[in-house]
Structures are given as structure tokens and as C-alpha cells.
Amino acid sequence: MAAQWEPPAPTRLDPIQPDPSARLLVVPALVGCLVALTLGLYGRLHSPTGVAVDIVGFSSPATVKAWLATVAVVFALVQMGSSLVMYGKVPWISAPPWIGGLHRWSGRIAFIVTVIVAVHCLYALGFESFNARVLVHSIAGCLFFGTFTVKMLALTRRGMPGWVLPVLGGLAFALLVVIWFTSAFWFFSIFGFRR
Amino acid sequence: MKIPTPIITLIVGVALAASLLFSSMTAVSAKKAAIAAASASAAANTGAVSTATAAATSTASAAQPTGVGASATTARSPSASPSPTPSLGFVIPPHANYDGEVQGDEGMVAVVVHDNFAIAYFCNGSTQQAWFKGTPHDGKLSMTGLNHASLTANYALGHARGTVVVDGISHIFSIIAVHKPSGLFESIAVVRGATIKAGWIVLADGAQVGSLEPNANSADPSAHAAPKLDVSSLTAQDGGTTLVATPIDAETGSGF
Numbered sequence: 001m002a003a004q005w006e007p008p009a010p011t012r013l014d015p016i017q018p019d020p021s022a023r024l025l026v027v028p029a030l031v032g033c034l035v036a037l038t039l040g041l042y043g044r045l046h047s048p049t050g051v052a053v054d055i056v057g058f059s060s061p062a063t064v065k066a067w068l069a070t071v072a073v074v075f076a077l078v079q080m081g082s083s084l085v086m087y088g089k090v091p092w093i094s095a096p097p098w099i100g101g102l103h104r105w106s107g108r109i110a111f112i113v114t115v116i117v118a119v120h121c122l123y124a125l126g127f128e129s130f131n132a133r134v135l136v137h138s139i140a141g142c143l144f145f146g147t148f149t150v151k152m153l154a155l156t157r158r159g160m161p162g163w164v165l166p167v168l169g170g171l172a173f174a175l176l177v178v179i180w181f182t183s184a185f186w187f188f189s190i191f192g193f194r195r
Numbered sequence: 196m197k198i199p200t201p202i203i204t205l206i207v208g209v210a211l212a213a214s215l216l217f218s219s220m221t222a223v224s225a226k227k228a229a230i231a232a233a234s235a236s237a238a239a240n241t242g243a244v245s246t247a248t249a250a251a252t253s254t255a256s257a258a259q260p261t262g263v264g265a266s267a268t269t270a271r272s273p274s275a276s277p278s279p280t281p282s283l284g285f286v287i288p289p290h291a292n293y294d295g296e297v298q299g300d301e302g303m304v305a306v307v308v309h310d311n312f313a314i315a316y317f318c319n320g321s322t323q324q325a326w327f328k329g330t331p332h333d334g335k336l337s338m339t340g341l342n343h344a345s346l347t348a349n350y351a352l353g354h355a356r357g358t359v360v361v362d363g364i365s366h367i368f369s370i371i372a373v374h375k376p377s378g379l380f381e382s383i384a385v386v387r388g389a390t391i392k393a394g395w396i397v398l399a400d401g402a403q404v405g406s407l408e409p410n411a412n413s414a415d416p417s418a419h420a421a422p423k424l425d426v427s428s429l430t431a432q433d434g435g436t437t438l439v440a441t442p443i444d445a446e447t448g449s450g451f
Contacts, residue, residue, distance in 0.1 A: 050345055050358040050365050051219060060299025062364045108204055115208045119215040124365050130342035131415050134363045152201035187364065190322065191301055 021159050028153035036146030039118075043127030043138065051124050058195060061120070066184040067195070068117045073180045075110035076173050079103060083169055111148060114176070118145065137182035144175040286352040287334040292378050292445040293355040294396050295370030303396040303404045304368050305379035306336065306348055306355050309448045313338060315346050316379055316394045316443075317359045317366070324394065324406035324418045325361045342415065373399045376426045380440040381450055383411070392416075393431065393438055395424040407433065 058064045082103040085095050118141060127142070128134040151168040154160055188194075198206075294305035302319030313331050315338055318324035327346045329338030336357070338346040348357025348368075356369045380395040392411035397403040405421030422431040424440055431438045443450035 048343075048345070048360065049219075050347055050360045051222070058299075060297070060301055061367060062301065063299055104200070108207075111204060111208055112211060115211050116215065119212050119219070123216060123219050125360060125363055126343075128343055128363055131362075137363070149205060152205050155201040156199040183363075191319070194299075 021161050022164075024157045024160055025150075025154060025164060028150045028157070031153060032146040032150035034146075035149045036142040039122060039145055040127050040138070040142040043122045043125075043142070046122070046126060048126040049124050062187055062191075063194060065117050065120060066187045068113050069180050069184040072110045072113040072117070073176060073184075075106045075113070076176050078106040079110065079169070080173055082106065083166070087166065110176075114144070133182050133186060137179060140175045140178040140182070144172060144179060147172045147175060287331075287350070288352055290445040291350060291352075291355075292373055293350065293370045294373050294378065294398060295368060296398075297359065297366035297368040299366070301364075301366050302361075303398070304346075304359055304366070304370060305396045305443075306346075306350065306357075306370070307379055307443045307445050307450075308336075308350065309445050309451050312451050314379070314443050314451065315348075315359075316381075316396060317344075317346070317361050318394055318396065318404055318406035318418075320404040320406060320420050322406075322418050323361055323364075324408070325359075326394065327359075371399065373397075375442070375444075377401070378445075379443040379450075380405075380424055380429065381443055382431065382438040382440040384436060384438055386436055391433065391436070391438070393421045393433070393440070395421060395431075395440065397424070397426060401426075405431075 058067065082099050084090050085093050085099055086103060088095070121141065127138045129138065147168060151165065151172055154164055154168060288308070289310055291308045292305075293307075294303060296303050297317070302317055302323055304315065304317045306315040307313065308331050311330055313327075313329045313336055315327040315329070315336070316324070317327075325340040325342075325344035327338035327340040327344065329336050329346070331350075334349055334351055336346065336348040336350065336355075338348075340346070340361075342362070344359075344361045346357060346359040348355050350356075353372045354370065355372075357367075359366050359368060377397045377399050380397065382391075382393045384391045389409060390411045391407065391409055393405060393407040395403055395405035403424060403426075405424060406418045407421035408416040408418045410416055422433050422438070424431045429440045429442070431440065441450045
């Protein structure tokens with residue numbers, strides 16, 4: 001008979017003490033997940049209407065969206081530049097006093113523009129997965145608004161670790177660029193650069 | 196209590212989204228009512244679609260022969276005041292063939308109705324194309340194609356309007372009735388195990404656009420420009436293969 005296997009005596013481990021400040025991110029992160037999930041589920045379950053907005057001066061609804069997305073990316077580039085200056089990552093530029101205002105307002109404009117496009121996407125087209133482009137675009141779109149929500153909520157809390165805002169901002173920017181490449185850039189490459 | 200500005204940003208975003216969503220929803224019902232009214236007035240003066248579209252093409256003013264018959268036999272008075280119910284005041288031809296460009300020069304669309312069946316095709320003469328099938332119901336079409344492509348339209352004597360979604364892009368269209376040799380053409384050939392499927396849309400002025408799927412039976416078929424369709428012989432030369440096209444014909448039901 002083989003000797004009975006004895007489980008090793010449990011060694012006592014000190015519970016890992018989490019950085020208390022990082023815990024502040026838990027609620028914003030959960031809210032952000034909820035936002036991304038809500039958008040995805042709405043886009044998937046709501047049957048797309050195909051109905052499109054029409055803005056005077058543009059040739060079609062698709063061009064309206066492609067240009068609005070491009071405007072959002074341009075403001076997002078301002079976001080990126082202004083935050084680099086604020087964090088002192090551009091050695092030859094010392095942050096001017098208005099840099100904070102520039103950062104906030106470029107972000108607000110970019111966000112509002114993306115909301116206009118996103119409502120049309122979700123209402124008229126929905127969350128789709130029939131090829132890699134639309135799947136990546138749909139996922140990135142939902143994650144973008146989730147990430148943006150986390151960033152906004154994180155801004156309201158004092159005492160967060162220093163990496164939180166740069167990481168969230170960088171993530172939101174990267175997602176927006178992915179969204180733009182899989183929609184507006186693709187559209188212009190198929191139908192030509194047009195108004 | 197002072198609300199932090201990032202929260203205000205989020206609230207403004209949500210409020211904007213909600214108002215856009217609400218106006219989209221009301222716009223959909225308003226658009227439907229407008230189309231019903233426009234179709235009713237078009238039906239009132241049978242033949243003349245509208246001065247704008249009639250001037251655009253001479254064939255537009257000639258109503259579908261069967262459509263005229265339908266208007267003659269219909270018990271509804273075309274002069275009755277336009278009703279929000281789309282079925283009233285409409286003259287809905289049982290056989291109808293529409294084609295034209297979508298808004299913004301992004302491609303062409305053709306819609307063919309034959310009794311209880313409808314076939315539609317969108318293509319941009321290149322990679323963007325989709326075939327649709329559906330059942331007409333009271334002058335309304337809600338059709339689906341591969342890869343969640345969809346087409347919704349309202350049609351009446353002389354014209355059709357709607358939206359077509361292909362590859363995640365929605366295109367708006369307002370197109371007119373056309374007659375032979377204009378219309379929709381399809382060609383299916385099996386060459387070395389691959390199904391070649393091509394579609395052409397020939398407009399009233401003779402302009403045509405066509406896309407060709409070299410392997411139409413794959414899950415996500417790719418497409419490229421189709422060779423030019425010879426409208427008189429209904430053939431097109433794709434390299435060494437002669438493609439024979441069939442008209443998707445509203446009158447005879449050919450291609451259905």
C-alpha cells in the first residue's frame with residue numbers, strides 16, 4: 001500500500017496589501033465596463049434601422065461620419081500633444097498657463113463629436129462581426145466609451161497613482177485611432193477622399 | 196454641491212446621445228409619413244413622377260404598364276387627401292423595376308419587384324456589392340443580404356426611396372422606374388469549381404456599373420469590377436470566360 005498522500009501543511013502567507021490609492025480605481029473601472037457592455041449589447045440586440053443622418057454640405061451620410069471621426073482624431077492629437085507638454089515630456093516647451101484649458105476643451109470637443117458618430121453607428125448599423133474590420137471597429141468603439149468614462153471618473157478622485165491618467169488617456173487615444181483606421185480611413189480608401 | 200467638470204462632460208455626452216437617439220427615432224416616423232404623402236401625390240397624377248425626376252430621364256415619365264392597370268383597377272381614389280397610413284393613396288405596382296445612384300456617388304442600387312418577390316442589388320463597380328432578397332409588403336421592402344447587409348425601401352408608381360447598408364456603410368437612395376434594356380442583370384457561372392457571380396445595373400441613360408465575385412460561395416466573398424456588359428447580346432468577357440447575363444425582369448419574372 002502506498003503511503004497516504006498528506007497535503008502539505010498550509011504555510012501562512014501575509015495577505016498582499018494592495019496599494020490603497022489604486023483601489024480608488026475600482027468603482028470607475030466597473031462603471032466603465034458597464035458602459036462598454038451596455039453599448040455592445042444595445043448595438044447587438046437592437047435591430048439596426050439603416051437610417052442615416054444627412055447634413056447639408058456633405059455628399060452622403062457616410063462622408064459626414066468619416067469627417068466627424070477625422071475631426072475627433074485631430075482633436076485627440078491635440079490631447080496627446082498637450083498632455084505630453086503638461087507632463088514635461090517635451091523638453092523644449094515649458095507648459096504655458098493655458099495648456100490645461102486647451103487639453104480640457106480639445107477633449108470635450110473630441111468627445112462630443114464621437115458621441116454624434118457613435119449614436120448613428122449604434123442606431124443605424126449596430127455591433128457587427130461579419131469581418132475583421134467591423135469586429136475590431138465594434139469592439140474598439142465600445143471600449144473607447146468605457147475607457148473615456150473611467151478617465152472622467154478617475155479625474156474626480158484625489159490620490160490616484162500617477163500612472164492612472166496617462167494610461168487611461170493613452171488607451172482612449174489608441175482606441176480612437178483604431179476606430180478611425182477601421183472606419184474613416186477605410187472609407188476614404190474605398191470611395192476616395194471626398195466631402 | 197458643486198459637480199466636478201469631468202462628470203459634467205459625461206452628463207453632456209449622455210444628454211446629447213439621448214437627444215440624438217430621440218430625434219433619430221422621430222425622424223424615422225416623420226420620413227415614413229413624408230414618403231407616404233409624396234407617393235400619394237405622385238399617384239394622383241399618374242405618369243408624371245415629379246418634374247425633377249421626369250426631366251432627368253424620358254423613360255421616367257412613362258409609368259409601368261402594369262402599374263397603370265393597377266391604378267385603373269384600384270378602388271382607392273388617388274385624389275383622396277394623403278393619409279399617414281402608407282397603404283392609402285398609394286399606387287403600388289405589382290411589377291416594378293427601379294434603379295439609380297445612391298447619394299454621394301458611392302454606388303448604384305437596383306430594386307426589382309415581381310408579385311410576391313423582390314430582388315435588389317447594390318454595387319460600386321468594385322469591392323462593394325450585395326444581393327438582397329425579400330418580400331414586398333404594401334409598398335414596403337425590408338430585405339437582407341449576406342453579412343448583415345440590409346435594404347429598406349418604400350416604392351410606388353415611378354419611384355423608390357430607401358436606405359441600403361453594405362459592409363457597415365449606409366447609403367441613401369431615391370431612384371426611378373426603368374425599362375428594358377435598363378435594369379438589373381445577373382450572371383452565374385461555375386468555372387473550375389468556383390462560382391463566379393456578377394451583377395450589373397444599367398441606368399436609364401445607358402450608364403452601367405457591375406461587380407464580380409470570383410468565388411461567390413465563400414463566407415465573405417470578395418469582389419472586383421465586372422467586365423463591361425454588352426446590353427444587346429447580354430454577354431461579358433471575363434478573361435477567357437464568356438459570362439452570359441440574365442435580366443432580373445419585373446414583368447416576366449426572369450431571374451427570380
